[in-house]
Amino acid sequence: MIKGKKVLVTGATGFVGANLVRRLARIGAEVHITTRPTSNKWRISNIMSLVQDHCIDLRDTDQVEKLVQDVKPNIVYHLATYGGHAFQQDVREIIDSNILLIVNLLSALSKIEYDVFVNTGSSSEYGLKEKPMSEMDCAEPVNFYGAAKVSATLLGQVYAKRFNQPVVTLRIFSPYGYYDSAARLIPTVITACLEGKKQLQLRGRTHVRDYIFIDDLLDAYLEAVDASKNLQGEIINIGSDMQHSIQEVVAKITHICRSPIEVRWEAAPHESYEPKCWVADITKVKEILCWKPKVSLTSGLEKTVNWFRENLHLYSPEGV
Numbered sequence: 001m002i003k004g005k006k007v008l009v010t011g012a013t014g015f016v017g018a019n020l021v022r023r024l025a026r027i028g029a030e031v032h033i034t035t036r037p038t039s040n041k042w043r044i045s046n047i048m049s050l051v052q053d054h055c056i057d058l059r060d061t062d063q064v065e066k067l068v069q070d071v072k073p074n075i076v077y078h079l080a081t082y083g084g085h086a087f088q089q090d091v092r093e094i095i096d097s098n099i100l101l102i103v104n105l106l107s108a109l110s111k112i113e114y115d116v117f118v119n120t121g122s123s124s125e126y127g128l129k130e131k132p133m134s135e136m137d138c139a140e141p142v143n144f145y146g147a148a149k150v151s152a153t154l155l156g157q158v159y160a161k162r163f164n165q166p167v168v169t170l171r172i173f174s175p176y177g178y179y180d181s182a183a184r185l186i187p188t189v190i191t192a193c194l195e196g197k198k199q200l201q202l203r204g205r206t207h208v209r210d211y212i213f214i215d216d217l218l219d220a221y222l223e224a225v226d227a228s229k230n231l232q233g234e235i236i237n238i239g240s241d242m243q244h245s246i247q248e249v250v251a252k253i254t255h256i257c258r259s260p261i262e263v264r265w266e267a268a269p270h271e272s273y274e275p276k277c278w279v280a281d282i283t284k285v286k287e288i289l290c291w292k293p294k295v296s297l298t299s300g301l302e303k304t305v306n307w308f309r310e311n312l313h314l315y316s317p318e319g320v
Contacts, residue, residue: 001226003028005115008071010034010058010101011079012051015180016120016172016217018043020077023218025050032071034058034080042314043179058101061108068108075225076117078105083145084122085183091144098148099155106159106167114166116228117156118221121171121235123210123280125150128273132281135171135235142273153235160233168224168231173239173280177214177300178307186301189250190308193259200261204268205247210239210279213300216293223289230288239280240293252298256305 007024011017012033021044024031031051035041039055041048054071056063058080082088082097102119109117126133127140139150153169160167180187185202192200220238224231250263268274285291295303 002075002222004030005074006030006032006071007075007077008032008034008067008073009077009079010105011081011120013039013041013043014079014081015043016175016214017077017079018179019177019214020079020218020221021051022047023222027222029075032073034067058104059096061104064104065108065111068105068112072112072114074115076105076109076114077120077221078102078117079120081120081149083143083148084124085181087183088145094144094148098145098152102152102155106156106165110159110163110165116166116168116225116231118224119152119156119167119169121153121169122146122149123171123173123237123239123278125153125171128275130275130277132241132277132279133237134281135237135284157233157235164232166228166232168228168233169235170220170224171235171237171280172217173210173212173237173278175212175214175217177304178311180214180304185246186249186253186304187308189253190257190305191312193254193257193261194305194308194312196259197261199264201264201266202246202250203266204274205245205250205265207246207268207274208243208276208278209246209249210241210243211249211297211300212238212240212293213295213297213303215300215303216240216295219294220285220289220291223291227289234288236285236288237280237282238285239282240297241280241282242297243277243279244297249297249301252301253305256298256302 007029083094124146156167
């Protein structure tokens with residue numbers, strides 16, 4: 001269904017966005033991406049000939065209007081964001097990148113006909129829960145990023161229902177895999193192991209996350225397009241339906257890498273903001289998209305470690 005379609009991807013130089021762009025190019029979509037002059041394109045540098053790059057400021061209403069009118073995309077995947085990393089703490093930038101951008105895009109798209117707008121949400125929208133997180137749960141974010149992502153999700157719903165626009169939000173849990181950011185846990189541990197470091201300091205050994213492998217996540221993005229006629233305004237969790245502690249993940253990685261690295265655990269700040277349960281209820285996505293994760297954590301980590309072994313020389317620590 002996507003082959004030959006015009007697909008616009010924001011956030012195309014990020015971890016998930018770059019993997020999505022690669023998948024779309026491989027299946028024959030006409031891929032358009034948005035970048036900024038400061039964008040680090042290391043993840044997609046070798047496929048730039050397969051995409052059409054539009055260097056614009058998505059915060060600029062006029063530039064977004066012109067982009068949409070020029071491209072007239074059939075499908076839009078919105079992944080551009082800011083605030084998902086611990087070092088991204090600029091509140092104004094969090095608000096602009098997560099709220100203003102979706103308003104500008106949906107406003108411009110309201111003037112053309114298109115198939116679907118797939119918004120990328122976050123499990124951070126839920127906040128502290130004591131059971132698997134369901135789309136029916138009240139969103140109670142504990143940080144500015146989560147609050148901004150909730151706002152974007154709700155704005156998408158309003159555009160869908162009030163203006164009859166085909167908007168769906170995929171609420172992503174903790175993705176990992178190829179081209180992941182150096183700032184995140186799994187690449188940090190893999191890189192340390194492969195580089196033969198003897199010691200690694202980490203925090204939050206008991207913290208839990210629902211880790212979803214990148215290939216499974218991309219399948220969900222594609223399924224959302226195929227089922228788009230039935231998804232107007234929907235919010236759909238994308239996770240593995242299992243949670244694992246950070247300590248468990250680290251142990252799996254060191255075992256796969258056969259590394260004798262010593263991990264020293266430090267006290268983690270803001271323990272009061274860490275939920276005891278962080279796992280997706282994926283009942284809805286199974287029913288609506290007929291999707292379920294195929295890759296176990298162990299298998300996904302093995303694939304990720306193998307990718308890093310082969311591509312460590314290309315890896316850009318500066319690229320988030």
